[in-house]
Amino acid sequence: MSVAPMLDIKNLHATVDGKPILKGLTLSINPGEIHAMMGPNGSGKSTLSYVLTGREGYEVTDGEVQYEGRNLLDLEPEERAAQGIFLAFQYPVEIPGVTNTTFLKEALNAIRKHRGEDTMDAMEFMKFLRAKTKELGIAEDMLKRSVNVGFSGGEKKRNEVLQMAVLEPKLAILDETDSGLDIDALKTVASGVNALRTPERSMLVITHYQRLLDYIVPDFVHVLANGKIQRSGGKELAVELEKTGYADFIEAA
Amino acid sequence: MTQEILTPETLAEQFGHIRAALPGADVPWLDSLRADSLGRFADLGWPTAKTEAWKYTSLKDVQTIPFGLGRSAKTVESVEVVPCLFSDAHVGLRLVFVNGHFSARLSALNDMPEGVTAASLAEVLKTDPALLKDRLGHIGGEAGGPEDKSGGQPLLALNTAFMNDGFVIVVGKGIVVEDPIEIVFIGGFGGENVVHNVRNLIVMEENSRATIVENYVGFPTSAFVHNEGCEVGVAAGATLKHYKLQTEGFETTHLNTVHVDVERDATYETFMLSTGARLTRNEKTVRLKGEGAHCAVNGAFLLRGTQHCDNTTVIEHLVPHTSSREVFKGALDGESRGVFQGRIVVHKDAQKTDGHQMCKTLLLSDKAEIDTKPELEIYADDVKCSHGATAGQIDEGALFYLRSRGIPEVAARELLIEAFLGEALEEISDERVRGLLRGKVGHWLARDV
Numbered sequence: 010m011s012v013a014p015m016l017d018i019k020n021l022h023a024t025v026d027g028k029p030i031l032k033g034l035t036l037s038i039n040p041g042e043i044h045a046m047m048g049p050n051g052s053g054k055s056t057l058s059y060v061l062t063g064r065e066g067y068e069v070t071d072g073e074v075q076y077e078g079r080n081l082l083d084l085e086p087e088e089r090a091a092q093g094i095f096l097a098f099q100y101p102v103e104i105p106g107v108t109n110t111t112f113l114k115e116a117l118n119a120i121r122k123h124r125g126e127d128t129m130d131a132m133e134f135m136k137f138l139r140a141k142t143k144e145l146g147i148a149e150d151m152l153k154r155s156v157n158v159g160f161s162g163g164e165k166k167r168n169e170v171l172q173m174a175v176l177e178p179k180l181a182i183l184d185e186t187d188s189g190l191d192i193d194a195l196k197t198v199a200s201g202v203n204a205l206r207t208p209e210r211s212m213l214v215i216t217h218y219q220r221l222l223d224y225i226v227p228d229f230v231h232v233l234a235n236g237k238i239q240r241s242g243g244k245e246l247a248v249e250l251e252k253t254g255y256a257d258f259i260e261a262a
Numbered sequence: 263m264t265q266e267i268l269t270p271e272t273l274a275e276q277f278g279h280i281r282a283a284l285p286g287a288d289v290p291w292l293d294s295l296r297a298d299s300l301g302r303f304a305d306l307g308w309p310t311a312k313t314e315a316w317k318y319t320s321l322k323d324v325q326t327i328p329f330g331l332g333r334s335a336k337t338v339e340s341v342e343v344v345p346c347l348f349s350d351a352h353v354g355l356r357l358v359f360v361n362g363h364f365s366a367r368l369s370a371l372n373d374m375p376e377g378v379t380a381a382s383l384a385e386v387l388k389t390d391p392a393l394l395k396d397r398l399g400h401i402g403g404e405a406g407g408p409e410d411k412s413g414g415q416p417l418l419a420l421n422t423a424f425m426n427d428g429f430v431i432v433v434g435k436g437i438v439v440e441d442p443i444e445i446v447f448i449g450g451f452g453g454e455n456v457v458h459n460v461r462n463l464i465v466m467e468e469n470s471r472a473t474i475v476e477n478y479v480g481f482p483t484s485a486f487v488h489n490e491g492c493e494v495g496v497a498a499g500a501t502l503k504h505y506k507l508q509t510e511g512f513e514t515t516h517l518n519t520v521h522v523d524v525e526r527d528a529t530y531e532t533f534m535l536s537t538g539a540r541l542t543r544n545e546k547t548v549r550l551k552g553e554g555a556h557c558a559v560n561g562a563f564l565l566r567g568t569q570h571c572d573n574t575t576v577i578e579h580l581v582p583h584t585s586s587r588e589v590f591k592g593a594l595d596g597e598s599r600g601v602f603q604g605r606i607v608v609h610k611d612a613q614k615t616d617g618h619q620m621c622k623t624l625l626l627s628d629k630a631e632i633d634t635k636p637e638l639e640i641y642a643d644d645v646k647c648s649h650g651a652t653a654g655q656i657d658e659g660a661l662f663y664l665r666s667r668g669i670p671e672v673a674a675r676e677l678l679i680e681a682f683l684g685e686a687l688e689e690i691s692d693e694r695v696r697g698l699l700r701g702k703v704g705h706w707l708a709r710d711v
Binding site: 062063064065085086087089091095096098101102103105106107112115116117119120123155172176 | 659662667668677
């Protein structure tokens with residue numbers, strides 16, 4: 010007997026500004042699995058994260074993506090979020106004038122509404138949010154500040170983890186969560202992510218370096234180069250890549 | 263009714279017909295002020311696109327509407343509910359005008375503190391014209407004298423000639439009015455397309471303090487012209503917070519010319535929120551006349567359809583050690599057009615001036631247009647001044663970020679527009695007013711206005 014995959018990507022082709030970036034990517038992720046997607050710059054890692062979350066300008070030209078048995082590509086970005094997909098951005102966006110609390114409350118209530126659940130009132134939400142910040146060891150003053158405005162690199166990434174904790178996704182895509190972090194910040198963020206690991210929650214961890222995978226240990230590692238997965242393996246593949254680099258794959262492609 | 267452009271001759275004829283019936287007709291100084299102003303209009307004529315201050319705003323449609331007429335008493339009596347901003351808690355600090363005329367029945371003045379005069383101009387002209395003699399026409403510089411400040415303002419000239427009613431507020435020396443005084447102007451009853459020549463006067467005596475909120479409302483479909491003149495004097499050590507909300511119907515023309523004098527160590531703070539009217543022109547001149555004087559001239563304009571809103575301001579730093587701050591924000595949808603002309607003049611002696619001005623506009627449609635003209639004129643050498651203007655669209659990156667968190671596109675856009683405008687609303691120092699105007703912005707976003 011086999012478990013139905015949560016995410017099933019088949020022969021995905023995508024272009025940005027008419028330029029082919031993904032050229033036949035195939036990947037299955039089952040509930041509870043952590044997959045790492047590694048690869049050199051320009052291999053299509055971020056494009057994959059944006060295609061999966063529905064960003065404008067990322068056009069799928071061939072292939073299909075099934076998420077929980079449905080065609081994911083038909084859905085608007087907000088519908089995907091409501092269905093449980095979450096992207097931790099490589100470069101979290103600054104939104105002056107919108108406080109983190111307002112942002113998180115709007116987001117959570119929009120998702121709850123979409124799922125036919127009751128929305129939370131301000132009091133209830135604050136209680137819920139405070140508990141989440143405490144669990145993750147995040148300072149409460151971060152909640153009152155405008156979304157990501159004036160945040161350090163580490164704070165921005167921790168804020169992504171907080172959003173993930175609040176929205177409780179089924180599938181989290183972490184796009185280069187390690188970029189721009191020193192080792193201490195990296196550890197903090199990784200422990201936040203690990204705290205959100207559950208037997209049902211899947212993660213797709215996109216990274217250039219093996220470093221992050223010392224802290225967020227994956228079940229599978231894939232090498233993406235030239236828009237295609239060139240090789241897949243277990244966590245030991247990441248260690249091997251750290252030694253050999255991506256040169257072989259770039260040449261092979 | 264004629265559709266021809268009103269020439270100075272026609273206007274003089276109209277003036278001749280109603281002169282004796284205008285309020286204060288038996289007050290000689292006022293009668294001659296009116297006649298002088300009409301003469302000034304004859305010299306100036308209607309502004310055209312060639313007039314620098316009117317480059318982006320046309321009064322073509324206004325020039326055919328009879329100036330002298332006002333209202334019929336019957337329609338005034340039909341108002342039952344006043345759409346006011348402040349709830350019962352401040353009910354005793356309210357003046358209400360219908361079609362430009364004071365309504366004693368709808369107003370509530372019983373909580374006005376001692377030392378505060380709050381009344382209708384027409385009434386004061388009957389009972390105590392001396393209160394107005396050295397004030398009316400003086401702050402705007404129309405009442406003669408060596409410095410005529412209103413040289414290029416034909417609308418003010420017409421207002422002075424035809425002024426009918428408006429409010430007079432005098433806050434006595436050292437008096438502090440804690441709760442906001444609200445003035446509601448309800449326009450467009452009876453459906454006559456006429457001009458309401460409203461004339462307002464605010465006098466803040468030494469060390470007094472007050473918050474005055476003007477609230478202009480009207481029927482969605484009534485065409486009329488609100489042509490207002492307003493003079494404000496803020497004496498030494500006094501503070502005036504002067505807020506204005508304008509949500510009139512889309513057939514209305516809203517014109518106003520405001521002059522403010524700010525004396526030593528006095529503060530004048532204003533915020534103008536415009537979401538209504540077909541055509542709006544807010545023209546404001548603030549003169550910082552005493553050392554330590556400060557003004558904050560802020561506003562927001564939210565437009566859609568074919569609305570046009572023009573904010574034209576002049577801030578004059580006349581003496582050393584004065585400061586000004588100006589923040590305007592616009593959100594323009596549809597085929598609307600916004601205009602911001604902001605001039606800061608630092609006079610020769612005004613060393614140590616601190617002046618900052620900023621206008622930012624969000625264009626929500628490809629067909630919306632903003633014309634911004636920030637100007638700094640500096641004749642002193644030891645000053646700190648800056649200005650800036652930007653126009654842009656909604657940040658697609660931010661929009662996607664919000665949507666990727668589950669916030670639907672429409673709500674995400676609203677959140678971003680609200681946040682953009684928030685920077686201007688933050689400038690409102692009175693918390694209650696800030697909250698109320700924030701609510702009005704929310705209504706506008708929800709198309710609930």
